[in-house]
Amino acid sequence: MNFRVVCYPMASDSEEGRRLRPELLCEASRPQLREYAPNVAVLPWGATEAHGSHLPYTTDNVQAEAFAARAAAIARERGARPVVLPVVPFGSNAQQLDQVATCHLSVSTVLGVLRDVVRSMTTQGIDRLLIVNSHGGNEFRPFVRDLQFEFKALIVVADFWRMRPELRREVFDVPGDHADESEASLLLHLRPDLVRMADAGRGERLPFRIEGLSQPGVWTPRPWAAIHPDTGSGDPRMASADKGRRYFEGVSEAIAEVIVGLSRALPGDVPYFGGEYGDEPAGLH
Template sequence: MTGNDELRLTRRTWPEARALFGPDLVAIVPVGSTEPHGPHLPLDVDVTIADAQAMRAAELLVEQGVSAIVLPPVNYGVTFFTDGFEGRVTLRPGTLWAVLEDLVDSLSEQGVRRVVLCNAHLEPGHIKVLRGIAKDYAEPRAEKAVVVFPDNTRRRWAGTLGAEFQSGDCHAGQYETSIVLAADPGGVRAEAQKSLPSVQVDLVEKMQAGAQSFREVGAVDAYCGDPAAATAAEGRELIDALAEMVCVTVRERWPDLFERAAESNR
C-alpha cells in the first residue's frame, strides 16, 4: 500500500479492518453528488472535493495521534437544482437519509462510535438531510455511533473558504474549480475553463425567494462564479481549510482522543 492507501478503508483487508475498528476510530465519510458543473468540470466534482477534504483531514488527525479512516464516497445526493442538464443523477431526500442511516448503523454494529460526514454538495435539500442525520446521532447511545457534520455553509466555516464561497455564487466557479485543479487536474477542461466569463446570479438570494433550478436563476451553463480565476495553489489552500474544519470539529466533539494521544507521547 502507498501512504495514502492506508487511510482508505477499501484498501484494507478484513483482518486489518478488524484491528482498526473500535470506539476510538474516527470514520470519515465523503458525501458528494453526480451532477453538472459547467462545461469545464466533470460530473463528479462534489465527490472529488469531499474525498480530498476527507483524505487531508485523516492525514492531519493521524499526525496528531488520532486513528482515522476514510470510507468510499457517497456518489449520489439530492440534486434537483440541476434539473434540465444531462448527467444529473438524483436521490430523493428519504433515499439519501436511508443510505446514510444504514451506513452509520453498519459501522456501529462493528464497534465504530465516531463518524464524520464530509460533504461537498451544497443544495439546501441535500444539506438538510445531513443535518438531520447528525442531529439524530448527536448523543451517545448504546451500540450506536455519534455523527458529526462540519457544515461549511455555516457562517463559522464559510468565512474560511474565500469571498466567492461566501457570496454563494460558487457552483463550478473559482472555488470548486481551484479544488479540482489541485485534487484532479486531469478532470478540468482547461481550454473551456480559461474562456468562461464570470457569471453572477445572486444564487442564495434567488433560492431564498423560491427559485428551483440553475436555469431559473440564470446559470444557463450550469455554473456561476469565476472559473477562469481558479488556480491549483488556491485549491490546495482550500483543501487544507476544509480539512482543518474537520479536525477542529473532531477535537471539539471528542477532546478525549487528543488528550490520550498527548498522554501517550509523554
C-alpha cells in the same frame, strides 16, 4: 500525497502514496483495520452533476474524498483513529434533472443510506460519525437529529465550503458557490487532468422574476439551468492550482481538528455521551 479518487487509488511516485493507509477503508485490509481499531467513521458525501463546461460531473466527489482522506491522514498523525468510508456519489439534484444524466437521490433514499451506515457503524462499536459534505443541495440536519437520538451516536456534519470563511475570502477573488473560482481551483490542485479552463464560462446568475423572493430569510431552490445559463455560479476564470492548494490545506486542517476531537472524546464530553443520552441513563428514552 495521493489525492486520487480514494476507492480507485492510482499509482503515486511517493513512498506515502504506495503505502496502504489504514485510515482509508477502501485501501485497508481486515487485519490492518483490526489492529488499527478505528473509533470515528468519516463519510464523504458528494453529488454527480454538471459543473459548467470546464469541470467534470464528479467534481463534488473528488473534493469530498480528498478532504476526508487528507484530514484523516493529518488526524491519524496526531493519534486519532478515523476510517474514511467510500464516498456517496449521488446527492440532492432535483433542480438539475433537466441536465443530461443527472441522478437525484430523494430524501427517503438519503435517510435510508445514512441510517444504514450509522446502524452498521454502531453495530461495530463506532459511535462517532463525521459527514464531509461537498454539495450545497445535500441537507442532513433533520436526519442527524433523528438518527443521533435513535442510535445514541454522535453525528457531525462538515460542509467544507462553510469552514474557514476568512481563508476563503483571503484566497479567492470572486465569490461563487458552484463550478466557481473555488471549485475550479480545488480541481486544478487535486485533479488537473479533469479540468478544461479554456472552456470556462462566466458563471452568471440571473435574478428570480417573482418579486420579493430575493430578501434575506426567504428561500426557494434555484431552478438551476434557468438561473445559471452555463450551470456555473460564480466566475471561475481567476482559478489557480496554488489557490486550490492553500484553501485545501487550510480546510483539511480544520476538518482534521474535528476528527481529533471526536476520536479523543470520552463519554460525558458534551455533546458525546457514549451510549447514554443527556443526563438520564440509556433505556429511559
